[in-house]
Amino acid sequence: MIMASFVSVSSCQFRFGFCELPPPSLIPYTRRFEVPGRRFPTITIKCSSSEPENSEDSAPSLSPSSSSSSTSEVSTTNSSTYNWYTVLGGIGMLDTAYLTYLKVTGSDAFCPIGGGTCGDVLNSDYAAVFGVPLPVIGFVMYGLVTALSAELGEENLPFGISKNNGRFALFGITTAMASASAYFLYILSTKLSGSSCLYCLVSAFISFCLFFLSLKDVKLEEIKQVVGLQTCLAILVVASLTASYSTAQPIPSRSGDIELPYYRTEITSSSSPYAIALAKHLNSIGAKMYGAFWCSHCLEQKEMFGKEAAKELNYVECFPDGYKKGTKILKACADAGIEGFPTWIINNQVFSGEIELAELAEMSGFSLDQANEASEVQ
Template identity: 60%
Template sequence: MATISAALAVSRLRIPFSYPLPFKREARVAFKCRAGPSPEVESGATERSSLLGISTSYLSAGLASLGFFETTYLTYLKLTNSEAFCPVGGGSCGDVLNSDYSSVFGIPLPLPGMVAYGLVALLALQQSGKSLLPGLDKTDVRLTLLATTTSMATASAYFVYLLSTEFAGTSCSYCLLSAFLSFSLFFLTVKDFGLEEIRKVVGLQLAVAGIIIIALTNSYTTAAPQSSGLSDITLEPYEAEITKESSPFAISLAKHLQSIGAKMYGAFWCSHCNEQKEMFGGEAAKILNYVECFPNGAGKGRTMALECAIAKLEGFPTWVINDKVLSGEQELSALAEASGFVPESSQPS
């Protein structure tokens, strides 16, 4: 009975609020709430968006920037008709970069590559939190990035196939670097999506890949050949000798054509081009604005000059006079009429 009374008395004791409780701090720690996912969830998210401790977005932006600089350099070489520095592969590297396959629908191949790499770099930075492309939400950025890298990987696979078949035994360090970058960007993008999400958009990837293959194949199959009989041989450039002496009329006409910006497009191996020059004679022919469309030679591994490719010539020689296009060898009188040339002897005194 005494024990029960003592217990009741203890239970009625009032402990002051300031009394130090030995379990007070531990209780706060034990019942502390955390807002947000658990540490396990956070670490899992980090693993999905990083590779070797580096954010996949920043890694993609870095690789795309490297590809952008490479294709910018190659675009500059194409537009200036300069030779590329080939640390590996030597002359064979230049043969690949200057071949018929270095342009698509008349556009230098490095140019669309430069645009694609630049777009991927911007999209990757946008995905990392940078606001570089306003108006695009997260879903738009991811789908655009997937479509772009899929097209780049498909094109690279196509060109690697051409390199191994059409240029067997040659080496092109720029081509292989671009292929490595394209494939790497594609796999990084697929990794960010994950297997489950990729299954939902595989139709988009197949459609993009199909369009790229059809476009490239159509571009190369519809491209006009340089000349019959030159597909399997190589001709080095040479200058045909002009033996005819120029008449005063031919010299005056050549000066007139030169003054109005008329151009004659030709090829060193074209007999009709040489006959056209022979009509003018040696002195007058040197005055003409003549554009050699194969300054580096003709045949396998050689390509048409960019200016001629843009002009979309159908044969040689081709005259462009005051926005008029005259195909084939022309009489001097026809050139005079087309250019509005009036001989001095015909002019009123």
């Protein structure tokens, strides 16, 4: 019995405190039992229970399922970000590849309404950095971004590079690209005033998008650690471009002085029976070709048909009174939503740029039998 009592008491928790007796006047006993000013120890006993404690008193635990779910969400977010890197980098590669083609071949880009082309920019002294064509440099940089982001998305970096170092490398590349793009926009607005290049602007926009994506990928604490290095990198890029362009000659502004009186273009090639039959067919179905007299691509499109067949085309000149700053495009062209030249509208479908005769035949439903019949008639 004594042992049982000992076990029962030993399983209890003891708390010691003190309480003060009330004044003697409030005790309903005789004064001989009063002990004024005395404090007696009190013992509070709280026995333990075999029942589980309340969940509020226990520390929260992280279950494996919630941990794996959180890791999966982070992985999915990172993968999505690197997919955007890859897509934008791929678009940038296509854009700069086309600009490289124009630079190497000396060709003109698709003619915009304003009359200028990318040729003025690509043929200027600012289209090369230390002798290397600028579009080639852009193509290489976009290629690096595309390849590195693809490897980061798969977490399979070469040469034993850690993922963290790969992220910082991507951040550095996009910082350099954004700095260069900002400098080029400055050059375009000051040294090349009056010239415009839509493809160059698209490339700059993509560079800025990639830079902001890298800012999102790198945490604020990490940015604070490398902000000095990134600033030095941007300064180095701008200084290098400035040194390269120190002897470059600016292009005089043409936007305010350009004035082109209308002139009729001369077509020198002869037409084949097939081209004549196709031109008549296009006219019969209401197909229209919209162009401008100063557009070299429009002239080349007519040369494909030849001088005889070109007369059969339903051609719409969008600037019949010539062109100068402030001249409005012909209302028929504006109503058709023409944005560049040449533009074909065939069966209510819009097609831009020069188009081969075989493609025009396919678009318009011109059959080989019709061509043979036209040849026999002639």
